[in-house]
Amino acid sequence: MVCKIDSLTGNLLGKFKASTKSISCMTVSSDGKRLVTAAAQLKTFDCSNHKKIHKFMGHPRSIRCMIFTENGKFILSSAVAERYIAVWKAEDGKKQFASCVLAMDHPAVFIDSICDNEEIYVFAISETGVYYFLYAQDVETLCNAKPTKLSISSEDDGFIKINVDGAMVSGWNKGGIGGLIRDNRGVLIHWFSDKVGGPPIMAKLLAIKRGLYMLSDSGVGLNKRIILESDSGNALKWIKNLELSSPMFISLVKEIVSIMEGKDITLRQILRATNWEADRLAKDGI
Structure with missing residues (x-):
């Protein structure tokens, strides 16, 4: 069940059933028009009428972190124990698979991105505290982008x-x-x-x-x-x-x-x- 709550008063504004299974993660597009939920599948909904728009297949485990890109064209997601970030086209057919997979040494616990026209920047943090930075001129070339990694260790070797x-x-x-x-x-x-x-x-x-x-x-x-x-x-x-x-x-x-x-x-x-x-x-x- 997805509930909409007034952030100032705490009052329930509405709710709807998005899945028959427990939802592990959800996020809203920057324009507030679309919602994506993660249970057994990723699903996008129209926030105005709660109608399902897309369904995404590919994550076998519970999704831990997920975001829309700033322009709303893509969704980035990562699941528990999966050493990659999946990139989905949010505006294509009703049922689809990941259009791009970004490999990591360890599962991600945080994801963010910035879009500048077609250029895309991806930032992620792994379970082990390693920071990943990726850049590409477009999503099509993002899959082949080599990440820059940054690990901050304490003086006692972690x-x-x-x-x-x-x-x-x-x-x-x-x-x-x-x-x-x-x-x-x-x-x-x-x-x-x-x-x-x-x-x-x-x-x-x-x-x-x-x-x-x-x-x-x-x-x-x-x-x-x-x-x-x-x-x-x-x-x-x-x-x-x-x-x-x-x-x-x-x-x-x-x-x-x-x-x-x-x-x-x-x-x-x-x-x-x-x-x-x-x-x-x-x-x-x-």
Whole structure:
């Protein structure tokens, strides 16, 4: 469901059903006349009457970022775990495939573009923090454009990132936890996939504990900034503030906090779709 909300009052101005599946991303053209939504497919709609204009085929995974170019002629999109940016012609036939694909070393988390007549500039940031700049005289030659890359590393040679997740079957009698550790270049260092029991929130906490112990045992996180990502808002909230923790899990949360003492660890909540690799490892552990 797509809802139109007054930005000043917060009042609902209208809504319409754009897809039978959950929408992962959407954007509006600069003139405010067209909307593009991303679910199983990309679809463009006329904002005045909500009628579908185009349908685009090509992304097998959930789309994470998407924009219209300034002139409204093209749509740029990137999906979770896909190492490319797709460029779509927004004004051609009703059903189409990507007209151009821009390769990246790692999936994009941000996309922007500037158009000057037919010339097009594309700017993107990858999961590993690498900046990509592309330029071409037109979209037809953009596919062959070689990107300029810029990577900004800190004095301690970057950071270590841990992604963890937990999964349970119905009834909570069987579950799994999974996680992976990468360096600031996105290179996989370690991973785990184990069986656990208990309610879903316990699996999320056990996954965080297992990931932190794996990091300590490996020694790769010494003197480096650590980013720990999970899609469990409650688990991260309890770790940050013990007073908010459920009494049933307080001892487990305290153990996690003790592991973190003396380390430069940033806790970050991310979308479940973004955490798909850790989720797959957790499900493999069941």
